[in-house]
Amino acid sequence: MLKSRAEVTQSLDGELFDVLVIGGGINGSVSALSLSSKGVSTLLIDKGDFASETSQQSSSLAWGGIKYLESGEFSLVWQLCHSRNELMRFFPSQVKEIRFFTKLEKGFRKPRFFIFLGTLVYWLMGRFTMRAPRLLSKQVIANDEPVVDVKNCQGGVEYSDCYFVDTDTRFVFNLIKQAAKQGAKAVNYLEATKLSCGGDGIWDVEILDRLDPEAKTYKVRARAIVNAAGPYADKLNASSGVATKFRHVFSKGVHLIVPKITNSKRVLTFFEDDGRMFFVIPMGECSCIGTTDTRVETLPAVVSPEDREFILSNINKRLNLEKPLTLSDVISERCGVRPLAVETKPKPAKGDDASSDWMSLSRKHVLEADKTKGLISIFGGKLTDCLNVGREVSEAIADMGITKGQMQSADKPFWEDLALKQTFAQRAKGLGLSADAIERIWRRFQDDATRILDDYQADKTLMQTITPDYPLTWAELKFAARHEMAMGLGDLLRRRTNIEQDMPIKGKALRPLLLDIARTVYGDQQGAADKAVEEYLK
Numbered sequence: 088m089l090k091s092r093a094e095v096t097q098s099l100d101g102e103l104f105d106v107l108v109i110g111g112g113i114n115g116s117v118s119a120l121s122l123s124s125k126g127v128s129t130l131l132i133d134k135g136d137f138a139s140e141t142s143q144q145s146s147s148l149a150w151g152g153i154k155y156l157e158s159g160e161f162s163l164v165w166q167l168c169h170s171r172n173e174l175m176r177f178f179p180s181q182v183k184e185i186r187f188f189t190k191l192e193k194g195f196r197k198p199r200f201f202i203f204l205g206t207l208v209y210w211l212m213g214r215f216t217m218r219a220p221r222l223l224s225k226q227v228i229a230n231d232e233p234v235v236d237v238k239n240c241q242g243g244v245e246y247s248d249c250y251f252v253d254t255d256t257r258f259v260f261n262l263i264k265q266a267a268k269q270g271a272k273a274v275n276y277l278e279a280t281k282l283s284c285g286g287d288g289i290w291d292v293e294i295l296d297r298l299d300p301e302a303k304t305y306k307v308r309a310r311a312i313v314n315a316a317g318p319y320a321d322k323l324n325a326s327s328g329v330a331t332k333f334r335h336v337f338s339k340g341v342h343l344i345v346p347k348i349t350n351s352k353r354v355l356t357f358f359e360d361d362g363r364m365f366f367v368i369p370m371g372e373c374s375c376i377g378t379t380d381t382r383v384e385t386l387p388a389v390v391s392p393e394d395r396e397f398i399l400s401n402i403n404k405r406l407n408l409e410k411p412l413t414l415s416d417v418i419s420e421r422c423g424v425r426p427l428a429v430e431t432k433p434k435p436a437k438g439d440d441a442s443s444d445w446m447s448l449s450r451k452h453v454l455e456a457d458k459t460k461g462l463i464s465i466f467g468g469k470l471t472d473c474l475n476v477g478r479e480v481s482e483a484i485a486d487m488g489i490t491k492g493q494m495q496s497a498d499k500p501f502w503e504d505l506a507l508k509q510t511f512a513q514r515a516k517g518l519g520l521s522a523d524a525i526e527r528i529w530r531r532f533q534d535d536a537t538r539i540l541d542d543y544q545a546d547k548t549l550m551q552t553i554t555p556d557y558p559l560t561w562a563e564l565k566f567a568a569r570h571e572m573a574m575g576l577g578d579l580l581r582r583r584t585n586i587e588q589d590m591p592i593k594g595k596a597l598r599p600l601l602l603d604i605a606r607t608v609y610g611d612q613q614g615a616a617d618k619a620v621e622e623y624l625k
């Protein structure tokens with residue numbers, strides 16, 4: 088079970104760990120899980136909330152990289168399909184198959200039948216684990232998805248890939264909970280500010296508590312460091328005097344979230360004006376549209392008026408809406424950078440100069456391990472490939488001899504506990520929960536799901552949903568607020584739940600609900616709820 092933040096931090100000063108993982112995005116979380124499942128004593132820290140950087144800005148797709156077939160990167164597609172299948176097998180309720188409904192315009196760069204052959208090859212590379220692709224006529228598109236504009240359409244294709252049902256952040260958080268169950272310590276809002284490797288081969292790390300009003304610091308020791316700081320990994324290495332063979336360049340990606348465009352649980356796929364794939368992805372009660380791919384040099388990346396215009400004009404051209412989407416329809420935005428791994432020296436990396444093809448830069452991850460120092464840096468990568476990152480980190484740590492034979496022990500299973508799910512489902516049925524509610528609560532809370540049922544039994548009013556048409560009960564929200572290290576409304580509404588992005592209300596209409604949430608969850612002594620809401624809306 089995840090310990091509270093206070094519980095973990097009170098004993099932190101001076102503690103020695105086998106491994107300190109810096110960064111609680113997907114790569115740090117999966118590393119912590121993989122290491123702790125092998126008995127390695129692990130501390131995971133993040134300078135913000137868990138998954139509060141790149142790993143909350145993705146398209147939330149676990150995909151085998153169909154688009155890389157066009158550039159001939161068959162081995163990458165083969166590997167990504169395998170990774171995707173593994174995710175689906177290990178986390179069957181959290182990573183699910185979804186259909187990609189693709190419209191092809193007349194004059195598209197490849198004939199429709201050729202694209203269909205591509206989807207068949209993709210299906211084969213995915214080892215036929217999902218439903219077969221199908222060729223779509225213009226008429227079928229018009230019937231099945233009337234929202235798609237078929238005026239200039241030559242037909243299309245439909246194929247399968249996967250998505251993270253509760254989005255990227257909840258998946259990352261559940262990995263962290265699993266890591267904690269295997270014995271890892273995990274704390275948010277702790278920043279590694281100074282790293283030095285002593286003569287005894289042990290790292291001394293200064294850690295700043297970003298929630299402490301007095302800016303308290305801790306000194307932690309570790310036999311090895313995993314730098315999983317995502318886009319900040321280069322900065323962290325540079326600040327500790329570490330030179331690496333790889334570094335990052337950044338590609339900004341923006342999504343806009345609007346009220347649900349289609350009720351079907353499919354990803355609508357188009358090719359935008361510059362030829363890239365472009366999606367309308369189901370996200371709770373909303374649709375998430377994107378993304379863009381532009382090079383940026385500085386962090387954090389922000390959404391520009393051009394990004395919004397690009398997305399809205401591209402989607403409006405391809406949908407058959409009564410009224411085109413405008414900025415006033417946008418409920419929220421996602422904006423992050425893809426940290427892409429490139430070689431540092433000696434020759435300029437592909438994509439490093441303006442003339443080369445920026446978008447063809449590889450999206451593969453690279454793990455760079457400095458055995459003498461006991462430092463591993465993770466560059467690039469995708470959510471989809473996370474299990475491989477975890478394995479490679481464990482292997483590199485074993486290779487450093489840090490864990491003295493502990494690594495030989497078999498992995499503890501860290502996939503979903505299906506026997507427990509069955510027991511939970513039986514009890515939940517007895518309480519009158521619908522099949523959807525049973526699936527949702529299990530998917531989100533996993534081993535803690537039965538604790539939600541305890542709360543329902545203790546107080547029947549907690550079974551009510553927070554609004555009539557939003558599938559989240561007060562018990563689930565309260566549990567997340569109290570037991571999932573949510574340190575404020577932002578953590579609760581954006582990462583433990585996704586209310587901030589997938590509930591189709593915004594502006595003034597949202598305020599009463601926020602107050603209700605803050606009062607119910609935190610109580611309202613001395614206007615604490617109002618203050619929390621003001622702080623959140625700032």
Ligand SMILES: Cc1cc2nc3c(=O)[nH]c(=O)nc-3n(C[C@H](O)[C@H](O)[C@H](O)COP(=O)(O)OP(=O)(O)OC[C@H]3O[C@@H](n4cnc5c(N)ncnc54)[C@H](O)[C@@H]3O)c2cc1C
Nearest residue numbers: 110112113114134140141142146148279317340469470471
């Ligand atoms: C627009 C977009 C769409 C994408 N879509 C997909 C997709 O559909 N499927 C897919 O598989 N992949 C996708 N990706 C890629 C994927 O999201 C990223 O590769 C992945 O999230 C990177 O994770 P990370 O853990 O390396 O970095 P991050 O998630 O950025 O985590 C790094 C963490 O390190 C912390 N940190 C930094 N410095 C310090 C420090 N000094 N001390 C403590 N903590 C620190 C940060 O706070 C941060 O939380 C997408 C990416 C983008 C931008």
